[in-house]
Amino acid sequence: MFEKLDRLPDDPILGLMAAFRADSAPQKVDVGVGVYRNDRGETPILEAVRRAEQLVFEKESTKAYIAPEGNAAFNAAMEKLVFGNAHSLFATGRMRTVQSPGGCGALRLGAELIRLGSRESIVHVSNPTWGNHVPLVGGSGLRIERYPYYDAATGGVAFAAMVAALNALPERSVVLLHASCHNPTGADLSETQWRELLPVFKRRALLPFIDMAYQGLGAGSAEDAFGPRLFAAELPELLVAVSCSKNFGLYRERVGTLHVIGETPAAADASLSQLTRIARTMYSMPPDHGAAIVQEILASTALSECWVEELSAMRERIVGLRRALVQQLARSCPERDFSFIGRQQGMFSFLGVTVEQARALRECHHVYLTDDSRMNIAGLRDSNLEYFAQAVAHVLM
């Protein structure tokens, strides 16, 4: 059986991480990996998480199964976090939520649900999009196509081209959108642009499938959820895949949610029943620990305040680094405009160098970023911004 299998090439990001670890140069810089880092280069456990985890240990009396849809209190708390406490949706009874193994699990659950609704559905993803969207969503058997999104000339969204493409889609197409902190470009839709997309979705009866993996790391928890909140108020159907990996720092605990909004409470119920069946056939039940931690945090005013402060500190660090990087690059590469980095949000940006230049950064300057020049801003530190900017200037010469 297995000798017929081909050996697959290594994942480029994992290869990059291994090369970084093996590099003994003290000045090495890792902007390749996709996790948040503090100024000491660590991905720390949040204080709110440590305190909540202690409570979970004290309270937990059994390891018996919970349910395919996960922890009900966690799901309810996440609905409030994602949509806000007073969203009009809550009065309609049209939303159902399942806990998922991370944002990835939520994306796959959503894709499987869409496939059950219509096997012929095509999911349109932004060009470019997070590399894992294609195997995660396409792995369910759905076809994937791309709509124009990133404008490399401005570092922003190619909004006119995006709208023109969405306007030309067949009715009832599925459109995957990033709520905020677009991965890999950092180019986000403005509130005005979200509003302008709404009539397009209405006219073409498009189904939005929104991926929210970075709530709170862009402009703020409410600001980053502007798109999902607006669409939930105005459209009959919506899917939102949420990850708690980044904003709670719970990466390895695998915790997220999928929110499905149906046209009627009965349609939402039917979707929930299908989702629990899908979960049963894939992994049966989601892991509990991370969800229990998030639920403890969201249920306690003191822990929530602590978490909000820590989340704000992560966001402010990213915003500060973006500003400082723009200044450093303006000094070291005055002939090139990097101001777009300051207008983008979240951890990622394309530096906009060629594959050869990205390799030269690695080989000559110990700066590790992927060949497509995506960089994780949170991998920089105050102490190496100048070094990084000079390395960029050197490869651009």
Ligand SMILES: Cc1ncc(COP(=O)(O)O)c(C=O)c1O
């Ligand atoms: C855009 C996007 N969506 C979803 C995820 C899913 O994250 P996880 O499955 O670790 O919660 C990530 C993680 O990197 C991401 O960048």
